Amino acid sequence: MNIVTLGTEVLRRKAEEVTDFGAGTVKLAADMLETLRGAKGLGLAAPQVGVSRRLFIVTIPDEPPLVFVNPEVLELSPETGKYEEGCLSLPGIYADVTRPLALRVRAWDGREKPFTMDAEGLLARVILHEMDHLDGIMFIDRLTELKRKRIMKVWEDKFRA
Numbered sequence: 158m159n160i161v162t163l164g165t166e167v168l169r170r171k172a173e174e175v176t177d178f179g180a181g182t183v184k185l186a187a188d189m190l191e192t193l194r195g196a197k198g199l200g201l202a203a204p205q206v207g208v209s210r211r212l213f214i215v216t217i218p219d220e221p222p223l224v225f226v227n228p229e230v231l232e233l234s235p236e237t238g239k240y241e242e243g244c245l246s247l248p249g250i251y252a253d254v255t256r257p258l259a260l261r262v263r264a265w266d267g268r269e270k271p272f273t274m275d276a277e278g279l280l281a282r283v284i285l286h287e288m289d290h291l292d293g294i295m296f297i298d299r300l301t302e303l304k305r306k307r308i309m310k311v312w313e314d315k316f317r318a
């Protein structure tokens with residue numbers, strides 16, 4: 158699948174709930190997993206492959222891949238932390254983003270089985286980054302305006318080059 162980059166409208170749209178857990182959703186998750194592995198990323202949300210649906214996948218090294226369908230954050234830790242993030246839809250751009258360090262999330266897996274998960278560390282960070290994609294939010298939106306402007310300039314220069 159083709160990964161779309163900043164400037165593509167679907168990345169800024171609020172994605173719709175998945176209502177059909179049939180073969181189409183199973184195939185979407187499988188195709189996204191292959192795409193993510195090829196791109197060497199940690200997470201990929203459906204809007205990033207042009208599909209405005211509430212589904213994302215996470216692949217943390219040495220862990221089995223996880224599929225989240227219609228995810229809902231139930232709890233966020235009050236403790237936050239800064240960590241450098243990148244995004245397959247913003248290739249070459251990295252910045253420190255502040256986010257809660259732990260969370261509890263409820264979702265369905267790719268085969269219509271509900272689950273609740275407590276996550277912390279890298280996993281929590283990737284989940285929150287991907288959750289944002291389902292609401293049309295990019296990680297640069299979580300930076301200060303000054304930082305975001307600086308990054309947007311780098312991004313635009315890259316396009317012009």
Ligand code: ZN
Pocket residue numbers: 243244245246286290
């Ligand atoms: Zn991203």
